[in-house]
Amino acid sequence: MSHNTIAINQQMEKFDGHASVWLFGYGSLIYKADFPYIERRTASIANLTRRFWQGSHDHRGTEAAPGRVVTLVPESGAVCNGMAYLITPEVFTHLDHREKNGYLRLATQITFDDETSVEGLVYIATADNAAYLGAASEQDIARQIAASSGPSGPNRDYLIDLAHALREMGKHDAHVFAIEQYLTS
Known part of the structure; x- marks a missing residue:
């Protein structure tokens, strides 16, 4: 699969006709909601874990010199904490562009902190996309992050902002x- 997944994501019909949809964010979507939303709640998804792959x-x-950002990979029993946003389908155009570098829009079960759950969507970069780097040691990932920068800024800022947001959420x-x-030692 190519880097650019916009056309593939535009074909997802799962939530067509819905007035609103819950979106689960587990990376920069936790701390950088550059889109309109109706509601925001801490949440999690099961059997997936966050990785800088x-x-x-x-x-x-x-x-x-690609940087490294997070995706989700299957792991039985894992819980990935993040932020859920109630959005309207009009936001998909912006999100599909923002997440175009290999991420697919997929349906998932989202569980809120009060234990209620809802079917929503999540963007996941799977191993078959051209930008997927895969597993590496955490030390090697830190080295690559330290050396990378792009149009959105230094890769280290992404990591530090994510770690800070998780701590603020108590996760x-x-x-x-x-x-x-x-990275910081």
Whole structure:
């Protein structure tokens, strides 16, 4: 699959006809909601874990020196904490462009902190996209992040902002915090 997933995401019909849809954010969507939303709530999704395994050629790196940003990978029993936004379908155009570098719009079950749940959507970069970098040690990921910068700024800002947002939410993420520790030590 190519880097640009806009056309693929525009074909998703799952939420056609809905007046509003819940969107789950687990990376920069936690702290950078540059789109209109109706409501915002802390939430989680099950059996997926956040990993810095996706390359960023368009925001936090370049084609020659991609940065690393988060995606979700399957892990039985895992819980990924993040932020859910109630949005209207008109926001998809903006989000499809923002998440175009390999991310697919997928349906998922979102659980709110009060234990209620709803079907919503999430953008996930799967291993079959051209920008996928895959697993690496947290120390190697930190080195790549430290050396990368793109049109949206230094890759290190993305990591530090994500770690800060997770702490503000009172949520722990061992992978994110370990990379942060390597980056800042």
